[in-house]
Amino acid sequence: MEFESRLAQIGSISEPVTGAVSFPIYNATAFRHPRLGESTGFDYSRTKNPTRTVLEEAIADLESGDAGFAFSSGMAALQTIFAMFGQGDHLLVSLDLYGGTYRLIEQVLNRFGITASYVDTNDLDELERNCTANTKAVLIETPTNPLMRITNLRKVSEWAKGRGLLVIVDNTLLTPFFQRPLELGADLVIHSATKYLGGHNDVLAGLIVTKGKELSEQIGFLQNSIGAVLGPNDSWLLMRGMKTLALRMERHQFNATQIAKFLTEHALVEEVYYPGLESHPDQVLQSKQSSGNTGILSFKVRKARYVDPILRHIRLIAFAESLGGVESLMTYPAVQTHGDIPVEIRNRVGVNDRLLRFSVGIEHIDDLISDLAHAFDAALAEEHAEGQVQEGGQSND
Ligand SMILES: *Cc1c(COP(=O)(O)O)cnc(C)c1O
Numbered sequence: 001m002e003f004e005s006r007l008a009q010i011g012s013i014s015e016p017v018t019g020a021v022s023f024p025i026y027n028a029t030a031f032r033h034p035r036l037g038e039s040t041g042f043d044y045s046r047t048k049n050p051t052r053t054v055l056e057e058a059i060a061d062l063e064s065g066d067a068g069f070a071f072s073s074g075m076a077a078l079q080t081i082f083a084m085f086g087q088g089d090h091l092l093v094s095l096d097l098y099g100g101t102y103r104l105i106e107q108v109l110n111r112f113g114i115t116a117s118y119v120d121t122n123d124l125d126e127l128e129r130n131c132t133a134n135t136k137a138v139l140i141e142t143p144t145n146p147l148m149r150i151t152n153l154r155k156v157s158e159w160a161k162g163r164g165l166l167v168i169v170d171n172t173l174l175t176p177f178f179q180r181p182l183e184l185g186a187d188l189v190i191h192s193a194t195k196y197l198g199g200h201n202d203v204l205a206g207l208i209v210t211k212g213k214e215l216s217e218q219i220g221f222l223q224n225s226i227g228a229v230l231g232p233n234d235s236w237l238l239m240r241g242m243k244t245l246a247l248r249m250e251r252h253q254f255n256a257t258q259i260a261k262f263l264t265e266h267a268l269v270e271e272v273y274y275p276g277l278e279s280h281p282d283q284v285l286q287s288k289q290s291s292g293n294t295g296i297l298s299f300k301v302r303k304a305r306y307v308d309p310i311l312r313h314i315r316l317i318a319f320a321e322s323l324g325g326v327e328s329l330m331t332y333p334a335v336q337t338h339g340d341i342p343v344e345i346r347n348r349v350g351v352n353d354r355l356l357r358f359s360v361g362i363e364h365i366d367d368l369i370s371d372l373a374h375a376f377d378a379a380l381a382e383e384h385a386e387g388q389v390q391e392g393g394q395s396n397d
Pocket of ligand 1: 100101145191
């Protein structure tokens with residue numbers, strides 16, 4: 001079945017008793033055993049819950065993996081993956097990284113003796129230089145957030161196989177609709193399903209998909225042992241969102257491409273970071289390993305003084321953290337999503353005080369562009385007014 005059909009049909013043929021088209025929410029935490037030594041397949045909901053199982057099977061199928069696992073947040077999913085490692089283990093991690101992942105590694109995992117080096121994961125020499133006898137895995141975000149750098153997943157997976165390293169890909173920004181890392185050689189995929197998979201800014205969730213029996217058993221063991229599982233109500237809400245993923249991603253991509261073009265031509269903007277633009281250095285690679293582009297883009301305005309008035313004057317676009325929902329959100333990474341990343345690393349990757357990140361929603365493109373144009377005009381008008389006040393002040397001296 002084609003991808004769109006599989007999405008629309010999530011959970012709709014799984015309910016054997018009533019034939020319910022929308023899979024029921026099983027709030028039960030305990031399940032009766034038929035007799036000693038027998039089970040219905042469900043015993044206790046942390047271990048396995050019928051609603052969660054339908055979601056887990058769906059994401060495993062969509063990502064071309066062997067098993068899926070649902071968690072209470074993207075961070076809970078990442079923590080469960082990191083629990084595969086222990087004292088003395090080392091990780092290679094994308095330099096331009098989601099701030100929360102950096103914080104989890106540096107402020108929590110470090111206490112358990114796990115360390116990481118932050119590298120350009122598309123540079124094999126840099127990966128090689130930073131790989132030690134204790135290195136166990138490479139964690140990749142592609143595209144990265146907020147600077148939209150692309151990693152060649154096939155190339156890095158081949159290199160990692162040769163070193164016996166696991167390849168973990170955070171596929172939050174593209175979703176399996178546009179990119180399936182396991183088909184390109186990765187071992188594990190993780191999602192903040194809070195973003196595009198849920199898609200409506202109304203459910204917090206994380207997912208892991210594994211390849212191979214051994215990894216699947218290991219993550220299943222850790223999911224049950226740690227217990228940061230997704231509840232049945234949120235599992236249902238997430239499946240409801242995922243049914244429309246294809247439609248939403250196509251619209252996100254269309255809108256983001258139009259916005260990227262608008263920004264590229266605007267005098268207030270110095271640089272636009274969007275892999276769908278021909279000017280993007282990795283546009284060709286991106287179009288080979290993915291079938292489309294995300295709705296996230298970032299841009300640098302010419303002066304830091306424009307940031308505050310732009311964020312004050314956008315109306316339709318909300319000034320808010322997060323990404324991937326139907327509503328457009330704009331954020332200021334240097335102080336918000338990436339505030340926990342040290343200034344040296346931020347500067348090295350280019351997250352400076354002139355960078356704004358835009359999660360383009362599915363509103364009408366004309367409304368989005370006029371909202372941006374209005375906010376940019378307001379920023380220029382404020383600058384002009386302040387300039388006149390200053391000039392007036394000087395002539396009075
Ligand atoms: C949001 C996000 C996370 C964390 O997920 P939560 O659901 O917020 O816990 C991890 N990785 C990426 C790329 C994200 O955008």
